[in-house]
Amino acid sequence: MDQRNYQKMLFDRIEMAFSEWQDRESIAESELYRFLHTLKRMSGTIGMDSLAKFCSSQLAMLSVDNMNRIPVHTLNNFKSRIHRIIENVDVLKDSDSLDMSINHLDDETTVLIIDDNLEFVSYIKELLEKMGAQVIIALNGKRGTEKFYSLRPNFVLIDLYLPDMTGFEVLDRIAETARARHVIVAIIGVEASRVNKITAYERGAMDFLTKPLDTEVFISYLFNRNEMRKIIGKSVVTDGLTGVGNRRYFDEKVNYFAELSTRSSDGFSLIMLDIDHFKKINDLYGHPAGDDVLRKLGEVMMEEKRETDHAFRYGGEEFAFLLPGATVEESVVFIDRVRTRFNAVVFQQGDYQFSVTFSVGIASYKDGVEKLISSADQALYEAKRSGRDRTVVYNIETPLMRRKLHLIIVDDDMLIRTMLFETLSEWSLPDIDITVHAFPDGPSFLESNWFCPEEYYIVLLDGIMPKMDGLEVLERLKREKDEKNVLVSMMTARTGDYDIKAALWLGADDYIMKPFQLKDILFRVQQLMTRIL
Template sequence: MDKYKQHFFNNIRTKLEQWESLSEITNEEVYRFLHSLAGTSSIIGLQKIGDKARVLMEQLDETSDRKWTFEEVKRYLIEIIEDCYEYEEGINTSLTKSKVRNSNEPVLLIIDDDTSFLMFLKEKLEAIGWYVVAIANPEKAILSFYDVRPDCVIIDIYMNEKNGFEVLEFLKQKLKQQFIPTVMVSVEKEKSIRMKSYEMGADDFIHKPFELDEFIVRIKRQLERKKQIDELLLLDELTHVYNRKYLKQAYAQVQNEWKRSKEDYSLAVLDIDYFKKVNDRFGHLVGDVVLKEFANILKRETRIKDIVFRYGGEEFVILFPKTNVDEAMEVLNRLRENFSQYVFHQEESFSCTFSAGVVQILDATKPFEKWLELADQALYEAKNNGRNRIEQADKPKVMQHQKTVKMAIVDDDPIIRTVMADIIKKLPLNPKRKIELQTYKDGKAFIQSDWHLGDPCFVILDGVMPNMDGLEVLTNLKSKKDANRYRVLMLTSRKGDQDIAKALELGADDYMTKPFKFDEIIGRIEKMLQRMM
């Protein structure tokens, strides 16, 4: 890039930083700025920016006394700001033409303290459409397993802090309750090492160094096996009630019976209250004990004709055939009282409760999703009204409970801050989450702020900044007692391999190298948000 274009972009940065500190911006300033862009950009070869600046300028009344806020100016200029990023980085990043990556792409968890290996494998595997979570710290990998929900786990046998076999032994306590293939990798290839891997339950052993194409084929084979087994299984492996795959089949039977008899059916969605606190306090293995006992109570104390499903996480669904909503409420309240009296004996004794929403299926010809949504909305009303209660979806609309997720963009470049903020504002709507967004010019300003305290916080963090760089911020966040509240996506330059390696060692949850395409970072952000819900 020639010096005139670089000077042009730096002037835009300077103007954005000046405006960011003002409470209001005059219409005359905005008009003059666009006039300057339109005149200069065409001369130095930035015709696209010049054309857009001219159109925006012509839409303004030069004599107007309007006062603009900085947010209004950013919204008005967003296409020009995005084009600046596009020109500087030399990539085509048009948001309107981008496609979010497939949310059903396989998720791979790779555990290896060799950060160079992690970075190489992550780049190659994500290039073929897989989503890779690369973790250098085995302890963090164990804690992250429940959030990541991988389709395949790849573990290096020899690591400094923890032997790969120790990681495998721990994970197999969880993996044996659901089929998640594990692949061990090692520079050692002795028969005893291979035998031990298979004896402990690994599905494959791959010797380092390996040919990448063969490695991909072998991982793909494990993913295909998992997909086939998942499609065959109708029971949830942990709780031994039906899984969500069977729900549609069960509802199809309801539709057939309803057409013949027109008898009442009801549907309930149940959710264990404060289940995350159980996991945080006692660990996920105790959380599994709670889920299994909850499912046992549901199976044991519902009627023979009722069908129990595990919908996901701590959420369950009950289908009540030939049952009106009042009868379903009676069953649910009995379950609620009995479950609240059950005592779990672990390090210390504790009890749990659940909340539920129930709806009567008035017309089984309507899609199942319609009734599920109504029951789900009633569940969130029960949560909002204090938990440990059942609410009936007898209103046309119920206020949806939303989980607040704070998102912070910490970057000293005003163009990046503006582009990233616009990307987040254009994320697909999700009725179960509410995003609060803040931007920070440097790491020190973010750390000294108390805004990020309390709720879960997703931090998009630049690696290189004045005052306090991204690695210092990451170290600070990961040293907090409530470090599990934070998810950190590091932004690094192509030349920042050492920074990426250090970020992985410090516990960054993911990273992206600049320049990034909008569709790629949208997909990455969505994946990480799903892990926070």
């Protein structure tokens, strides 16, 4: 979708507002202020500077707190002026700078946008995805905070005013962890006052971006900050939160030990461990409690390892050890010592106390780094599947359970169901079993025995269906199965923004506009897969 489509969305919103007002005698001044405020934010971002300037001049004469009534019939001239401005707007395509920047970013660049302006987030989402980045959307502060901690983005853009809290309050909840992870955090807002900028910087933001965004400036800003992020990442080998090595350092060390083993025949073992039920810890006791658990595990790992061993945070709540010269038997003895000490820790959060366990998979280096990691990962999956709080050693003679990914299509259109089923059924991944399921409506899906806690799910959910609307299905899913291993992408053909906004508000992880290309669906599924596998 280029800027012309977003301009049309904005035209439609303007017409809808005036159409609604025609049925009323008057509107509050505060309502007109909010209308112009939204219009200004979006118009400048999508290349309609003259309309943005007009809105600014009108806002200067209004107040968001004033409840005085304005007769609707007096707005006719106001409406005509907006129409004249729109008629004189040069309809723009995406700028040349955007064309030059296609795929300039990569899929390791993950941007979380916390903003309830759907036109704005839709435009920025498509802009960044064209450049190769992954984009996560949250329409309120609570959901944005949850996605920050669970999906680990490296960019966060936070609107100054959200439906449930201010951008500053979101900052207070994520700033410490963002600094530890070297995450680029920016507040974005129309009210770019000196006080707001100072407050943003004092509370942990790296930048304050003024709405409406200038697209070309925004692109240059992203490239600048992304290069800085990569340089910092290359120079830092320690995970800021836990004190163990980070994922980049793990990749470096495991390849080093593999080369050393090839030259000298010295073996080494890989231990992969995953904290059990970590999401429940965050849900029950809060993200600060989850961070305490991660920090404590890092502390125990560093104190228990030998000088020649290496400890890492592999990602999220998953950690790893590289033990040079160790057999799997010695690795089991070592990790049992770590487990005994960590399981004995009693965490305190307010009036509550709780203990935590972890599951382990172990493999020895034999046939390359990729096979080593895959083997340890399969053993870890078996440990989790068979009850958690245990260790499983990979044995080639005893095939272990491979991770299972279920792709679920819920759509009443038989042609779309069939096309998606056939396309997705042809997709395969090493060491992961993929199964595709198709349902004609919400009840048949929800009433099926579809869920297993140890398996992974991506649900492609149609927005309009008989018997039960897609939004009702989504609400049930998020209420009953709001788990890290279940992601939902809403498919919608409705032209209005209500369904997309409602879906994101209810917790949808992505949305897809109909009609779509099958290759685009596969690309979206692949992106979602990287979040859970």
